[in-house]
Amino acid sequence: MRPAWVRRRPPPALGVAAALLVAAFLAYAIWGFRAAAVAGFAVRSCTPLALAAMCGILCERTGVINIGIEGQMLLGAFAGFFGAAAFGVVFGVLAAAIIGALGGAFLAVCAVSWRVDQIIAGAVINIVAMGFTTFFYRPGFVIGSLPTWQIPLLADLPLLGPIFFRAQPLAFLTFAVVIGLQVTLFRTTWGLRTTAVGEHPGAADTVGVNVARYRYGNVMLGGALAGLAGAMLSVEITGSFDRAMTAGRGFLALAIVIMGRWRPMLAWTAALLFGLLSGLVNQLNFDQVIDVPPQFVAMVPYGTTIVVLAVFSTRVRPPAAAGRPYP
């Protein structure tokens, strides 16, 4: 019996993605622009989730459970927006990554150096982020959302073009991060060592892999990604900041990590499914095929999370050392 993530198996993400693609084209052929609208909505709404899920994957694969993703996103959204409002977009985005990484550093200090319960440390991040951003929030600032970039030629492809090749900068970054992580986790020594640290830190330690350094590094890198995911919400998509604007997306990301079995591409596919479901309900509601209050539409991702976790969480195996301090 091989564990699901062993790399010599054909990646399951590929199969799911292929099925989705076929379904999408079929839908596009039948319903035309409506299907395209749903797909576009799905990708746009899932991208911040996917980036945040990469944070979860990085952290848990090195053995640190990060439930503070929500807080790190919120900090990122806050710092990104006000940084961008004051000093420009580039500064804002950098500020978001840095403040997210600082959140990660806090978690790493607690979890790695002080051996604090990781759930508690993560909860602290969430509470502090909520309090901090709410306290310093000042209404009245406005910035425009980021421009949409097009990749020449590819952007003109039917269906796929508008979805993957006509997007905002951070969305492109997310695609790159997901693919990059998939490659580095499974094909480089860094990935091998990260896996070893998350599965059996003792084994890694005795062959000279510095467990603490890997955990610090990956948790901070993960935090930066979560911060960017936050910036995507405020700077890139809406061009505004609201209190608690992450609305639980950090926790959705954790569900996506589980559904994606701690693999970047599969997690991205899982996020896409989330987005697709929301998009579908949205469109059906818009077309008045179904008629429910918008609050119920907004509930779709959270309801899905409950179902997904109930179905998946008992069948998949997290990294063995996740949540445990070492030594």
Added chain:
Amino acid sequence: MSDSEEQPGADVVLEVRGLTKRFGPVVADSEVTLQLRRGEVLALLGENGAGKSTLVKMLVGLLRPDAGEIRIGGDVVRLRSPRDAIGRGIAVVHQHFQLVPVMTVAENVVLGAEPTRRGLFDHRKAAAEVRALSQRFGLAVEPDAVVQDLPIGMQQRVEIIKALYRGAEILILDEPTAVLTPVETDELLRIVAELAERGVGIIFITHKLREVMNGTDRVVVLRDGRVVGDVATADTDEAGLAALMVGRPVVLHVDKEPATPGATVLEIRGLEVDDDRGRLAVRGLDLDVRAGEILGIAGVQDNGQRELVEAICAMRPRRAGTVVLAGREVEGLDVRALHDLGVAHIPEDRDKHGLVGGYFVAENLVLNRFDQAPFSRWGRRDFAAIQRWARQLIADFDVRTPSVYARTDALSGGNKQKVVVARELSRESVLLVAAQPTRGVDVGSIEFIHQQLVAARDRGVAVLLVSAELEELFALSDRIAVIREGRVAAVLDAKSATRETVGLIMAGAAGH
């Protein structure tokens, strides 16, 4: 091979001189001096607490010596970490394997020193390296197998290859046979001999005398942190080594009269029990234990022994079957009720199920009847009575504790075990279930516990003994039941059975 003409004593690869380590007032190792030659298998023998592990930790850089020096190939070295040690060619195979279960053999071997190709991890090269090493040293492994799917003996081989990959010339095996089946043990001894022939110096840590006699060239015996013997294996014998180790002559063979079994006390039919993961571990097991006999259960680890014991002792629900104790079905009874029926239990994991670590020794000694007179009157505990009783048991069972009011978790493993044994045997019982009663216990205490088990038998108690040590089973049992895949594969008369037969049935090789 061609190395056989080498002169012994010519090349010392590792030399330890006057190595001393103190922990506060406790001296763990005192002026330990020893030499390891190229291609030599050196047994490091000693009881628990004799200073073996401290010595090893200093040799692999986990602890710094307070005095003395370590020389490798003639140079004095200071080892600061396991990485330092491996850089100097010293590697240790721990009792608990340091392998990542979900990774492949090749990945585990190269972890930390991975071959790369154009910046990416080079799987093919890693597998090739493992294959080359496995051929050169006669250690058969499959590089692409996932470690968690391999049997323990194979995992140990992976550990050894891991050490060799890192260029280890001095290999320290820390109690390597503790987890192995008899067949695997023989295989390991063969591998060790092979490695030695290829010039690897090996320190073989053990407290099993048979392995010392069978597989090593020289023995260094440690007692209370001092080297009390350094002899060629050929010039000594088991009794001599045991005496050196304990500091007094030890009776290795338990003196016991032939059993006079009486009525059947425990009758198990068609027992089925699940393990922790909900898979069937005991699959239709039948067993009888009679009064006044010791029935030993032999078997490779994880063949249902633990689940069997826990089902008998009402610590685990059963799925099917009957368990009849002295003519009475015990279905639905809880631990306490069974206990009142006269079941005594020496659990496998004394720290988890046998003792409350934070309690005083005295409290643990009355844990099975603290609420009964004379230890409790009208719901109020009588500490004077408890103390008197505890003093008596401590004297009778030779528990080494500073006081009856010492915290139990401060005692050594052997003494903790004696607390459990004392408590369980100090009360009249009809059935004694003893699971690994001497695991992690020093030789002196093993001898004592063995005598106590035989004494219980002679009082007419039915004793069910589960042990991973074949020596122990043969020394104590009147009958031996071999358990395999949750069923009794054979029941043998201990007097006529041989180690080899039992080993083969355990491994599933003999047709029974």
